[in-house]
Amino acid sequence: MSDLAVSPSLLTPNVAAPTARSEAETARMRATAEQFEASFLSQMLKPMFEGISTDGPFGGGEAEGTWRSFMIDAMAKQTVRAGGIGLADTVVSEMIRMQTEQSQTQPGATA
Numbered sequence: 001m002s003d004l005a006v007s008p009s010l011l012t013p014n015v016a017a018p019t020a021r022s023e024a025e026t027a028r029m030r031a032t033a034e035q036f037e038a039s040f041l042s043q044m045l046k047p048m049f050e051g052i053s054t055d056g057p058f059g060g061g062e063a064e065g066t067w068r069s070f071m072i073d074a075m076a077k078q079t080v081r082a083g084g085i086g087l088a089d090t091v092v093s094e095m096i097r098m099q100t101e102q103s104q105t106q107p108g109a110t111a
Contacts, residue, residue, distance in 0.1 A: 041076035
């Protein structure tokens with residue numbers, strides 16, 4: 001059973017990564033990471049709504065089925081605005097780390 005134990009460090013995002021070069025760059029990375037998290041959440045929410053019937057006294061009929069994907073996308077974006085699931089933090093941290101590694105190897109690189 002101990003073979004299946006997950007290290008707590010694998011579940012905790014590395015938020016203590018190096019900082020980006022500028023505020024604007026950090027803001028762009030954050031926006032991109034949040035868009036990625038919203039897209040991911042949208043894909044995870046879609047199966048939850050697939051079996052729901054749109055007929056009945058309180059159903060929206062065909063229109064509900066047509067607009068459901070937009071509603072799911074809006075729910076995912078709202079979830080990210082409310083704090084999300086932490087995926088954006090991990091993505092930003094990784095983007096900053098990769099950017100720092102790249103900038104450290106480029107000035108001294110000879111090829």
